[in-house]
Amino acid sequence: MQHGKYRFIVGFLAVPLGLYALFVIWPFIQSIYYSFTDWTGLSPDFTMVGFANYERMLDDDIFWKSLQHSLLFALLLPVVTIGLALFFAFMINVGGRRRRGGPVISGVRGSAFYKIVYFFPQVLSIAIVALLFAFAYNPDSGAINSVLRAVGLDGVQPLWLGDPDLALWAVMAVLVWSTVGFFVVLFSAGMASIPAELYEAALLDGANRVTTFFRVTLPLLWDTVQSGWVYMGILALGAESFAVVQIMTTGPGGPDYSTTVLVLYVYQKAFRDGQAAYATTIGVALLVVTLAFAAVVMRLGRRERLEY
Amino acid sequence: MGSTSAENTGAGDKSTTGVGRRALIKRSAALGLISVPTMSFLSACASGGGEDQEKAKAGKKTAKNPLGVNDGAQMEFVLFDGGFGKEYAEDAVKVYEKNFPEAKVDFSATQKIQSTLQPRFNQGNPPDLIDNSGAEQMDMGVLVGKNQLADLTPLLDAPSYDDPGKKVRDTLRPGIVEMGQFDGEKVWILYYAYTVYGVWYSQKALDSLDEQYPETWDQMLAVCAKAKKKGMAGWTYAGKYPYYLPFSLYPMIGKVGGREVLDAIDNLEPNAWKHPAVKACFEAYYELYKKGYVLKGTPGLDHIQSQTAWAQGKALFLPNGSWVENESAKVIPADFGLAVSAPTGLDSSDKLPFGTIWASGGEPFIVPAKAKNGAGGMEQLRIMLSEASSKNFTSKVKSLTAYNGGTDGIELTPGLQAGVAALDKAGDNVVNPRLQDWYVQLQKEKIGVSGLGEMMAGRITPAEAIKKIQGFADETAKDSSIKHYKHQ
Numbered sequence: 001m002q003h004g005k006y007r008f009i010v011g012f013l014a015v016p017l018g019l020y021a022l023f024v025i026w027p028f029i030q031s032i033y034y035s036f037t038d039w040t041g042l043s044p045d046f047t048m049v050g051f052a053n054y055e056r057m058l059d060d061d062i063f064w065k066s067l068q069h070s071l072l073f074a075l076l077l078p079v080v081t082i083g084l085a086l087f088f089a090f091m092i093n094v095g096g097r098r099r100r101g102g103p104v105i106s107g108v109r110g111s112a113f114y115k116i117v118y119f120f121p122q123v124l125s126i127a128i129v130a131l132l133f134a135f136a137y138n139p140d141s142g143a144i145n146s147v148l149r150a151v152g153l154d155g156v157q158p159l160w161l162g163d164p165d166l167a168l169w170a171v172m173a174v175l176v177w178s179t180v181g182f183f184v185v186l187f188s189a190g191m192a193s194i195p196a197e198l199y200e201a202a203l204l205d206g207a208n209r210v211t212t213f214f215r216v217t218l219p220l221l222w223d224t225v226q227s228g229w230v231y232m233g234i235l236a237l238g239a240e241s242f243a244v245v246q247i248m249t250t251g252p253g254g255p256d257y258s259t260t261v262l263v264l265y266v267y268q269k270a271f272r273d274g275q276a277a278y279a280t281t282i283g284v285a286l287l288v289v290t291l292a293f294a295a296v297v298m299r300l301g302r303r304e305r306l307e308y
Numbered sequence: 309m310g311s312t313s314a315e316n317t318g319a320g321d322k323s324t325t326g327v328g329r330r331a332l333i334k335r336s337a338a339l340g341l342i343s344v345p346t347m348s349f350l351s352a353c354a355s356g357g358g359e360d361q362e363k364a365k366a367g368k369k370t371a372k373n374p375l376g377v378n379d380g381a382q383m384e385f386v387l388f389d390g391g392f393g394k395e396y397a398e399d400a401v402k403v404y405e406k407n408f409p410e411a412k413v414d415f416s417a418t419q420k421i422q423s424t425l426q427p428r429f430n431q432g433n434p435p436d437l438i439d440n441s442g443a444e445q446m447d448m449g450v451l452v453g454k455n456q457l458a459d460l461t462p463l464l465d466a467p468s469y470d471d472p473g474k475k476v477r478d479t480l481r482p483g484i485v486e487m488g489q490f491d492g493e494k495v496w497i498l499y500y501a502y503t504v505y506g507v508w509y510s511q512k513a514l515d516s517l518d519e520q521y522p523e524t525w526d527q528m529l530a531v532c533a534k535a536k537k538k539g540m541a542g543w544t545y546a547g548k549y550p551y552y553l554p555f556s557l558y559p560m561i562g563k564v565g566g567r568e569v570l571d572a573i574d575n576l577e578p579n580a581w582k583h584p585a586v587k588a589c590f591e592a593y594y595e596l597y598k599k600g601y602v603l604k605g606t607p608g609l610d611h612i613q614s615q616t617a618w619a620q621g622k623a624l625f626l627p628n629g630s631w632v633e634n635e636s637a638k639v640i641p642a643d644f645g646l647a648v649s650a651p652t653g654l655d656s657s658d659k660l661p662f663g664t665i666w667a668s669g670g671e672p673f674i675v676p677a678k679a680k681n682g683a684g685g686m687e688q689l690r691i692m693l694s695e696a697s698s699k700n701f702t703s704k705v706k707s708l709t710a711y712n713g714g715t716d717g718i719e720l721t722p723g724l725q726a727g728v729a730a731l732d733k734a735g736d737n738v739v740n741p742r743l744q745d746w747y748v749q750l751q752k753e754k755i756g757v758s759g760l761g762e763m764m765a766g767r768i769t770p771a772e773a774i775k776k777i778q779g780f781a782d783e784t785a786k787d788s789s790i791k792h793y794k795h796q
Binding site: 038040041042043044045056134137138139140141142145157159160161162163164249250251253254255256257268271272273274275278 | 422426429430431432444446447449450451453454455456547548549550603604605606607608609610613617622748749752753756757758761762765767789790
């Protein structure tokens with residue numbers, strides 16, 4: 001019945017694969033095609049221009065700046081977010097002190113509450129988060145500077161989003177704040193599936209919290225961490241970074257191009273400047289970066305699977 | 309990502325764990341790959357041929373119907389549903405329907421001009437009249453460059469709605485016809501609203517300082533010094549969108565150096581920004597920063613935040629446009645005494661008199677070249693440019709229209725009144741810099757954010773700002789992917 005089995009499988013896969021080809025692969029191909037034209041996006045006529053858009057892109061300072069920021073996002077945000085999330089998840093699930101009569105392994109006091117608090121930003125749409133922080137960063141009457149004033153730091157009143165040296169970090173902080181909760185929950189779920197016996201054994205051997213984390217928790221959680229890594233990197237290259245930069249920053253993309261990212265530049269070229277072809281060219285560059293990022297993470301993260 | 313938690317329920321069951329996570333990694337990678345570059349594909353599907361639609365037959369030209377509208381043809385009108393709402397247009401549509409009882413008007417209002425209409429331009433079946441405005445405005449330069457718009461000259465040369473002896477073009481405010489031109493005589497756009505740009509302030513605050521609006525820069529500095537003593541900043545502006553600064557800076561440059569300087573800047577002439585008038589004005593503004601007359605934290609404020617700080621009396625002057633009255637209506641106190649003035653000049657050696665102001669059209673209406681019933685679209689515009697429709701607009705949305713007049717007999721709000729007074733004072737000295745509609749990227753992010761914004765935050769000097777901006781202008785002049793325009 002081998003033959004029939006494959007027909008059965010193909011029958012199930014045909015529709016999703018067809019949809020995938022139509023709505024994912026085909027637009028990819030179309031987009032690459034348009035990157036070789038001079039299409040404006042506002043009229044149906046265009047001509048082929050060869051590699052002109054690509055040459056222009058390589059000469060475009062703003063493109064390089066955007067690329068630099070996008071790469072920084074893709075490298076730094078996963079490290080910080082996932083590092084924080086692992087720490088929080090560990091403290092919530094494993095890191096607690098042993099309480100008399102309680103289970104061997106437990107989180108810190110009030111961990112159920114923390115879990116909800118961390119997850120809360122995930123409930124808000126990224127646009128709302130960005131708006132809220134735009135208010136908080138207001139140098140004149142925003143929450144952050146008001147707190148600084150309240151504790152007597154009148155001299156320290158940064159411009160936040162108005163300062164080219166701070167703006168990018170301010171944006172990154174918002175992304176970390178809004179995404180860390182998701183990973184806390186993800187990793188908590190992963191940690192809950194690690195058998196308690198392993199921890200008990202480690203404790204009996206005299207392992208402290210740090211050792212337990214690096215020798216027991218992290219190796220057993222590796223697959224989840226890796227997928228979280230890819231997911232976070234893509235978030236940092238894609239829609240989430242676009243939303244915060246577009247909504248919060250000076251310009252947007254400023255001050256002085258200090259916060260512009262590739263997705264924002266694609267959007268500006270396509271929908272502000274009427275240069276859809278050039279925008280697709282940058283889109284292709286973004287595609288290459290994203291693929292490269294995913295490939296690197298997959299390769300670096302390859303490890304022996306642990307069965308438990 | 310739900311598979312992870314599903315998996316946990318079977319934590320003890322070793323046989324099921326392997327599949328889930330591996331698949332999850334792959335799936336999340338794939339998912340991400342889909343979502344990231346989607347931005348560029350949104351428009352990608354939009355292109356692809358399409359036959360031009362058949363045009364409606366022309367009707368008979370009569371005195372009442374000078375554009376020869378076909379009474380039986382449908383007219384489609386798409387309005388930007390923004391700050392001005394849609395009521396004014398609906399009222400005008402009613403007049404059209406009354407005048408052409410056989411015609412059906414398909415009226416719709418949306419904020420998503422680009423998403424709804426870009427595909428229709430691509431397919432060659434655009435509507436007959438569009439208010440191409442808002443955040444999703446379609447690039448006018450590209451539309452003109454690709455021959456997508458109809459020349460509105462027939463409308464401008466038609467007799468006006470109220471007075472058959474007067475052409476439509478003679479009933480419009482200064483600058484409106486010119487703004488609709490890109491290169492050559494043809495007029496592609498009719499700006500319906502009329503915006504007054506300048507320095508906005510509270511008469512009450514100025515009175516409390518015992519001061520008048522300053523006409524020379526020395527007086528300006530004196531007023532600011534006085535305000536500072538009372539704990540009030542002299543200026544604030546939309547620091548996150550520093551392209552609000554030109555609303556008072558450009559007309560000041562025009563006043564100091566004459567119209568030619570602004571024209572040279574618009575024409576992207578080499579060294580246009582190195583003119584002494586530009587330098588003097590940049591230095592004057594920089595002095596505001598240097599002397600601490602700009603509200604602290606301004607570079608981090610967006611337009612709403614800066615307007616709020618200004619309305620609360622934290623700063624005296626604000627460069628802005630006449631929409632500020634509506635936009636900040638909730639925070640402007642009733643006894644604020646909202647007023648606008650033409651920008652302060654340098655001294656008596658300025659080329660143009662005090663009162664020189666920037667005023668120009670807003671709400672750009674276009675009739676697509678491939679519209680089925682272009683004459684109907686133009687007739688609708690002709691109706692909107694009548695005195696009655698104009699008055700209706702002004703009283704409903706508190707803004708002037710392109711129709712010159714139309715303010716008698718209706719009650720004007722303080723800001724509107726101040727705007728009318730400023731226009732009266734200006735007379736013919738109305739300047740109309742075009743960078744913001746010709747070269748959006750240059751005006752907003754290059755000159756605005758990277759040039760003026762950096763200078764007013766004190767991070768670069770006026771000399772550096774001028775050098776930087778001249779570099780940007782030269783870049784734009786050389787860029788062959790951008791269409792270039794010249795003042796006629």
